Each structure stands twice: as structure tokens, then as C-alpha cells.
Amino acid sequence: MDAESQRVLEYLTEVEEGAEDVLATKQQIVDLDTKRNQNREALNALKTEMSDSGHPELRGYNLSPLSTEEIKAMNSILKR
Incomplete structure (x- = not known):
């Protein structure tokens, strides 16, 4: 094989x-993008589930504000 053919072969190899x-980098980008989309979908599903379920730990206590007399009583107890 002459020098010119050798140079062409080396160039084509490079x-x-x-x-x-x-191509390997492109495939890696596609794989990472797929993983990112899966993570985004999972986060959205969790957010939706959380908003649908609400905050049940904050409901059902049927609390009412303290009356003026109760506040005065609490203040007198705390000042002792």
C-alpha cells in the first residue's frame, strides 16, 4: 500500500x-432526556396525589377561637 492510500485509510478511520x-453521545443524550421526562412525570404524579388527598391532618378538629374571657384567663395564668 502506498503512502497516499495509507493516509486516506488513517483519515477514514479517524x-x-x-x-x-x-452517535454514542447522541444516544446518551436521548437516554438522559428520557430519564428526565420520567422523573418529571413522577413528580407531577406525586404533586397531583398530594393535592388530591389534601391535608387530612389539618381537618376535622372543629376548633373555634378563644373567647375574650378565655384569653384573659390564659394571660393571668401565664403572668404568674
């Missing part, structure tokens, strides 16, 4: 290796 790197 181009092929570069193309393989580009």
Missing part, C-alpha cells in the same frame, strides 16, 4: 471513530 463518538 472519521469513523469520530462518528461513533457522536
